[in-house]
Amino acid sequence: xxxxxxxxxxxxxxxxxxxxxxxxxxxxxxxxxxxxxxxxxxxxxxxxxxxxxxxxxxxxxxxxxxxxxxxxxxxxxxxxxxxxxxxxxxxxxxxxxxxxxxxxxxxxxxxxxxxxxxxxxxxxxxxxxxxxxxxxxxxxxxxxxxxxxxxxxxxxxxxxxxxxxxxxxxxxxxxxxxxxxxxxxxxxxxxxxxxxxxxxxxxxxxxxxxxxxxxxxxxxxxxxxxxxxxxxxxxxxxxxxxxxxxxxxxxxxxxxxxxxxxxxxxxxxxxxxxxxxxxxxxxxxxxxxxxxxxxxxxxxxxxxxxxxxxxxxxxxxxxxxxxxxxxxxxxxxxxxxxxxxxxxxxxxxxxxxxxxxxxxxxxxxxxxxxxxxxxxxxxxxxxxxxxxxxxxxxxxxxxxxxxxxxxxxxxxxxxxxxxxxxxxxxxxxx
Numbered sequence: 050x051x052x053x054x055x056x057x058x059x060x061x062x063x064x065x066x067x068x069x070x071x072x073x074x075x076x077x078x079x080x081x082x083x084x085x086x087x088x089x090x091x092x093x094x095x096x097x098x099x100x101x102x103x104x105x106x107x108x109x110x111x112x113x114x115x116x117x118x119x120x121x122x123x124x125x126x127x128x129x130x131x132x133x134x135x136x137x138x139x140x141x142x143x144x145x146x147x148x149x150x151x152x153x154x155x156x157x158x159x160x161x162x163x164x165x166x167x168x169x170x171x172x173x174x175x176x177x178x179x180x181x182x183x184x185x186x187x188x189x190x191x192x193x194x195x196x197x198x199x200x201x202x203x204x205x206x207x208x209x210x211x212x213x214x215x216x217x218x219x220x221x222x223x224x225x226x227x228x229x230x231x232x233x234x235x236x237x238x239x240x241x242x243x244x245x246x247x248x249x250x251x252x253x254x255x256x257x258x259x260x261x262x263x264x265x266x267x268x269x270x271x272x273x274x275x276x277x278x279x280x281x282x283x284x285x286x287x288x289x290x291x292x293x294x295x296x297x298x299x300x301x302x303x304x305x306x307x308x309x310x311x312x313x314x315x316x317x318x319x320x321x322x323x324x325x326x327x328x329x330x331x332x333x334x335x336x337x338x339x340x341x342x343x344x345x346x347x348x349x350x351x352x353x354x355x356x357x358x359x360x361x362x363x364x365x366x367x368x369x370x371x372x373x374x375x376x377x378x379x380x381x382x383x384x385x386x387x388x389x390x391x392x393x394x395x396x397x398x399x400x401x402x403x404x405x406x407x408x409x410x411x412x413x414x415x416x417x418x419x420x421x422x423x424x425x426x427x428x429x430x431x432x433x434x435x436x437x438x439x440x441x442x443x444x445x446x447x448x449x450x451x452x453x454x455x456x457x458x459x460x461x462x463x464x465x466x467x468x469x470x471x472x473x474x475x476x477x478x479x
Contacts, residue, residue, distance in 0.1 A: 131199040132174035133207060137166075137185065140210035140243065140250055145169035151187040151211075157199075174204075182254060185209050191217065191264035194253040196236055210243075210250040212264050220265040222296045224255045224276060231259025232302070235283070238275040239263045242288075247273070265291050276300055292381050293351035299387075315339050320386055322402040327376070328369045329384040329402070335364040341389040345370060350381045372402075422448060434475045442467075 095108030105114050135153070137146045147169035155162045160177045176199045183195040190211040197205055224232045232255055239251045253261040265272065268290055276284040276298055283300040315337040323330050331345050344360040347370050356375050359368045372382065382402055422444055445464055 131176055131178055131201055132172065132204045133176065133181075133183075133197055133199060134204055135171045135173075135183075135185075136206075136208050137169050137171070137187075138208060138210050140212040140241070140248075141216065143210075143244060146187065146190070146211060149187050149189070151185055154184040155181050156184070157181040183209070185211060187211065190214055191219075194251050194263060196252040196254055208248075210241075210248055212250070212266070214264075217264050217266045218294055219262050220291060220294050220296060222253075222255075222261045222263070222274075222298060224259045224261065225297065225299045227299065227301045229299075231255075231257075232300070233257050233259060235259075235261070235276055235278045235300075237261040237263070237298075238277070239265065240273050240275070241265075242271045267291050267294070274298065292383065293353065295351075295353075297353070316388060318343075318386065318388075320345075320384060322384075323369075326369070326371065327373055328371045329382075331368045331384070331386060333366065338364050339390050340364050343368075343389070344387045345384055346387070347372070347375075347382050347384050349375075350383055356382065418448075 093109050094106050094111060096105075097107075098105045106112055137151055138144065139146055147167065150165055150167045151169075151171070153164045153166070153171055153173075155164070155173065155176065157177060157179050159179065160181075162173075162176075164171055164173050178199055178201045180196070180198050183197060184192055185195070186192045191214045193209055193211045195207065195209055197207060199205065222237050224235050224237065226232055235255045237253050237255065238249060239253075240247045241250045243250075251263040253263050255261040270290055271288045272291055273288045274284070274286045275282060283302065284298060286298075316333060316335045316339070318331060318333040320329070320331045322328070329345065329347055331343070333340075333343060342360055342362045344358060345368055346358045347356040348354060349356055357370045359370055361368055370384065376382065384402075442464070
C-alpha cells in the first residue's frame with residue numbers, strides 16, 4: 050500500500066515538473082472572446098490561459114504570448130499551419146472594396162483553395178506552411194496577382210490593390226539573365242505611386258518562358274520594379290512610366306549578389322535629357338574602377354526599335370546621343386543604361402523623353418492650308434523670282450512653326466536655306 054502511495058506521489062511530482070501535455074486536435078474556444086486556439090500536434094507546456102485578446106503559454110516550444118488587437122476573431126494555431134489576413138483596396142481611390150464579392154484563389158505546392166469575401170477583408174487560416182500565389186478577382190476589377198509565404202504559427206498581413214479593369218491593361222514582363230536566357234521562378238514586384246506613396250500593387254512569378262504579367266496603366270507616373278528570388282534582390286529599377294504593354298528586364302545571376310551590389314554602389318550615374326541640345330546625356334563616376342564599360346542605347350517606343358548606341362570604357366565621363374537626326378513628334382524615346390562589371394552586363398537605369406505634338410497640329414487639313422498659303426505667296430512674288438523664293442522660304446518656315454505641316458526640323462531648315470540661297474543667286478544675276 051505504501052509503495053502504491055509513493056508511486057502516485059512520484060507521478061504527481063513528475064507531472065508537475067514536465068507540465069501540461071496538450072493533445073493533438075484538441076480545440077479550446079473560450080466564450081465571449083476574440084481569441085481561440087487549438088493544437089494540431091501534441092506539445093508540453095507548464096501552463097496555458099486565455100483572456101479576451103490573448104493566449105498565454107508558459108514553458109515548452111510555444112512559450113510566449115499570442116495576441117490580436119483587432120475586433121476580428123482570430124485563431125491561434127500550434128503546429129504546422131499559418132494564416133493570412135488580407136485587406137482589399139481600390140488601387141486608385143484607396144477605398145476598401147466592400148461593395149461586391151471578391152474571389153480569392155490560393156495556389157501552393159500542396160494546397161489549392163478558394164475563398165470569397167464581400168466585406169473588403171479576408172482571414173484565411175489553417176493554411177499549410179509554404180509559398181502561395183494568390184489571385185484575386187471581382188466584377189469590374191482586373192485579376193490581381195500576389196505572392197506570400199505562410200510561416201508556421203503566424204499570421205501575415207497584406208494589402209491587395211485592385212485596379213478597375215477599364216483603367217489599365219495587361220502588361221507582359223520578360224525576365225532575362227545577362228546572357229539573354231529567360232528566367233523561371235523570379236518574383237516581379239510592381240510598385241506604383243498612388244497618393245504620394247509607392248504601394249506594392251502586384252507580385253507575379255515568372256513562368257517557364259521567363260514571363261510574368263501584371264495589370265498597369267500606360268503613360269501614367271510612376272512605377273518601379275523589384276526582381277527577386279529566394280529573398281535575394283537582383284534588380285531594383287529606377288522610377289518610370291509604362292510606355293508599352295511588353296517590358297524587358299535583364300538581371301545578372303552569375304556574380305555573388307553582395308559583390309555585385311558593391312560594384313554597382315561604386316558607380317554614381319546621372320542620366321538626363323538635355324532640351325537645349327535635344328540629346329540624351331549620361332554622366333558617371335566609378336570611384337573604385339570596377340567598371341569595364343558603360344553603354345547607352347536609345348529605343349523608340351512602343352516597339353522598342355533601336356535608334357542609336359554609345360559606349361565608353363572610361364571610369365569617369367559623359368556620353369550623349371543627339372536626337373536631331375532621329376526624333377519624330379508625338380513619339381516617346383527611352384535611353385537604357387547598361388554597365389559592364391566584367392564579365393557581367395547589368396542594366397542599371399533608364400530615362401525617357403516624349404516629343405509633344407507641335408502646337409496647332411492640324412493634320413491633313415494643316416498640310417492643305419500650308420500648300421494654299423505657299424501658292425498665294427508664290428503669286429504675290431511672281432513679278433520677281435528672287436522675292437518669290439524669299440517669301441516662299443519665310444512662309445514655309447512659318448507654316449512649320451504654327452504646325453500646319455509636320456516635316457522634321459532638319460528638312461524644314463534645308464528647304465528654307467535653299468530658298469534663301471536661290472533668292473540670293475537670282476537677285477545677283479538680275
